[in-house]
């Protein structure tokens with residue numbers, strides 16, 4: 001793919017991205033010359049064996065970690081060399097996060113958590129944004145829960161709050177890191193259904209790191225990483241096909 005000709009369709013992208021940790025004999029190459037874009041309005045899963053670079057790729061794309069070399073864009077804006085303050089602002093305004101551990105603020109109730117991205121941005125939500133939050137509360141089945149604290153909610157409910165919070169600011173892209181990792185399979189499927197409908201009905205762009213072939217089977221596209229490189233870029237796949245591909249990559253890793 002020529003990364004420059006398809007800028008308009010990409011919510012985030014990296015070109016010739018490498019990331020090293022440590023120096024000298026301890027140097028680890030987590031990402032090795034990766035060029036890839038996350039397409040707008042698609043649900044992209046990022047898979048690969050343990051240590052293949054999935055989290056590193058997500059962290060660099062989300063401005064949580066810096067590139068050793070190469071370039072990083074969010075939409076049309078290059079973010080490679082932004083300082084900490086600018087990156088923090090950009091993450092609050094233009095990126096949503098959903099984590100395995102939900103990452104809700106325990107001392108705030110549900111509504112407080114949903115308003116948090118706006119409060120952190122130094123303002124409350126506008127009337128239109130309050131309407132959007134109310135619509136998300138309804139859409140995600142959180143009515144009657146808005147004054148509950150996270151510990152008063154089930155895992156699935158907490159993750160729904162995290163998804164509503166991620167969607168509230170209409171981010172360019174949502175990065176989800178094992179969003180179903182702490183949930184039972186039925187609740188996990190519900191959460192994946194919500195992420196999928198945010199893409200299909202809301203036009204949201206989502207990139208999800210996962211080890212779970214069933215979770216990845218909800219995606220429009222699956223990127224497979226091995227040893228810090230993208231080794232396969234596929235359309236929708238069934239869980240069994242995904243498991244087979246993963247077994248192949250893990251076997252190659254053992255043989256190497």
Ligand SMILES: Nc1ncnc2c1ncn2[C@@H]1O[C@H](COP(=O)(O)OP(=O)(O)OP(=O)(O)O)[C@@H](O)[C@H]1O
Pocket residue numbers: 021022028029030048049050051052053054055056057
């Ligand atoms: N802060 C760090 N310091 C040193 N090495 C690191 C650091 N973070 C990641 N690495 C190394 O970079 C490589 C890629 O790690 P990364 O966490 O991106 O892999 P992953 O595919 O997300 O793995 P997992 O599926 O186990 O979470 C690994 O070899 C890892 O040990």
